[in-house]
Ligand SMILES: *[C@@H]1O[C@H](CO)[C@@H](O)[C@H](O)[C@H]1NC(C)=O
Ligand SMILES: *[C@@H]1O[C@H](CO)[C@@H](O)[C@H](O)[C@H]1NC(C)=O
């Protein structure tokens with residue numbers, strides 16, 4: 021059993037001669053507090069050296085504006101600060117939001133997708149939590165309505181992106197003169213991970229245009245053309261022509277670039293099961309086809325279950341850290357739809373991505389890995405035999421997806437093994453990635469100490485890694501995922517929780 025440093029004084033105060041066994045509940049609350057402390061460390065570094073820019077470079081206390089320059093880390097932090105009850109941080113962000121000019125960006129191009137999931141998502145979750153179950157954290161209540169007003173200013177700035185012949189948006193925008201980078205195509209995830217945010221904004225404000233434009237774009241993805249772009253029911257290609265709304269390939273994956281399209285099909289149904297049952301049906305088709313056609317078991321560790329890429333009849337046994345969300349996504353669907361087979365599949369995926377963590381020298385999983393026996397590099401043969409995969413990109417950039425799946429696995433099953441896995445991952449990240457004034461990505465997960473840093477404290481450390489690491493140990497609350505599928509909130513792909521229509 022592990023103790024965080026703060027449990028020791030607490031025991032001393034009680035003054036027991038012999039320490040009595042610590043209950044699971046005490047362990048969980050010590051762990052939750054340790055994650056909260058890490059959040060404070062990351063925030064303090066950002067606030068001192070990078071705020072109101074986007075992200076901190078913790079090694080030299082510089083910053084970047086990779087995500088529009090509106091303070092991405094602050095907006096990504098608000099919903100986590102709220103669920104953690106970090107009152108001071110919540111108010112620092114709430115005071116900042118009214119000062120942002122969402123009609124102008126110093127950056128040349130901004131991504132509709134990244135801006136939607138981080139900023140629109142962060143603002144809407146901040147509004148939901150701080151006008152709802154976390155309202156007591158805010159000192160100046162009048163500023164809570166301003167959060168929603170700012171979300172509207174942002175959406176009104178971005179909405180011209182959907183003004184294309186088909187309604188499939190441009191992703192790369194130059195908002196200062198309402199132009200775009202000239203791309204003729206958009207991707208599956210960048211097109212298909214907008215509906216929850218834009219529909220929720222419509223529901224909160226009564227301006228239905230936001231919902232209509234996002235759902236029009238998504239209509240091409242759930243009714244894909246031409247038919248060869250849907251090689252298996254529900255599984256579709258990766259690239260869409262902006263002029264026609266037709267797919268230009270049939271390259272099927274759950275990896276980065278495609279991932280959150282599938283994630284959002286079931287989450288949009290969770291958001292409103294009455295209006296969006298068609299999205300559930302599309303998710304079920306995709307899930308069934310995935311289980312039928314894409315599952316793959318490494319020759320050296322056949323108990324592990326990963327997901328192949330399908331490229332026009334050829335399968336490729338490569339996957340990513342990003343794809344680790346798939347366990348949580350199946351668990352959410354299984355709990356909401358009452359389907360034990362989907363829960364079992366979700367747990368098999370979660371176990372398998374756990375193996376990508378527990379096999380490495382840092383106990384952190386790699387960015388990209390593969391398991392095709394024919395491709396094993398000579399210097400990883402022993403590793404492949406033991407671990408069941410080999411590493412093809414060894415970096416770790418503070419990604420959340422594996423801990424995210426532990427979170428769903430724990431909430432759905434109640435098995436404390438998943439809390440232990442999440443704690444192991446948190447301790448590994450907290451010790452390996454801490455550098456200078458915060459946390460950084462590392463170069464090689466399979467070298468003790470990480471073999472160097474990328475000097476980037478990603479904004480999703482705040483939104484996702486520390487949120488899921490915290491919530492898995494935290495008390496039940498309205499925003500927590502519910503085992504019986506009766507959820508009051510649904511998390512967007514950046515882990516911002518939105519109140520469901522219910
Ligand atoms: C509703 O949203 C659309 C899309 O951003 C915008 O053009 C329009 O002005 C909004 N309507 C109102 C009344 O705010
Ligand atoms: C918009 O601005 C960018 C850079 O500021 C410029 O390169 C581009 O030509 C402009 N586009 C239009 C349509 O004015």
Ligand SMILES: *[C@@H]1O[C@H](CO)[C@@H](O)[C@H](O)[C@H]1NC(C)=O
Nearest residue numbers: 307308309310311312313361
């Ligand atoms: C997929 O759906 C078909 C038809 O409903 C069913 O027979 C099959 O068992 C399903 N496959 C899986 C893996 O759930």
Ligand SMILES: *[C@@H]1O[C@H](CO)[C@@H](O)[C@H](O)[C@H]1NC(C)=O
Nearest residue numbers: 248268269270271331332333
């Ligand atoms: C898929 O492969 C077939 C041959 O097997 C080829 O005719 C077709 O053009 C390929 N389609 C794509 C989208 O690459």
Ligand SMILES: *[C@@H]1O[C@H](CO)[C@@H](O)[C@H](O)[C@H]1NC(C)=O
Nearest residue numbers: 370371372374375376378379
């Ligand atoms: C690593 O994780 C896998 C999958 O959860 C598990 O089967 C295996 O026992 C673990 N190995 C160790 C050394 O903990």
Ligand SMILES: *[C@@H]1O[C@H](CO)[C@@H](O)[C@H](O)[C@H]1NC(C)=O
Nearest residue numbers: 024025054058061450451454
């Ligand atoms: C997390 O890292 C911080 C910074 O190094 C350290 O102060 C803290 O004790 C660590 N937490 C745990 C639980 O190890």
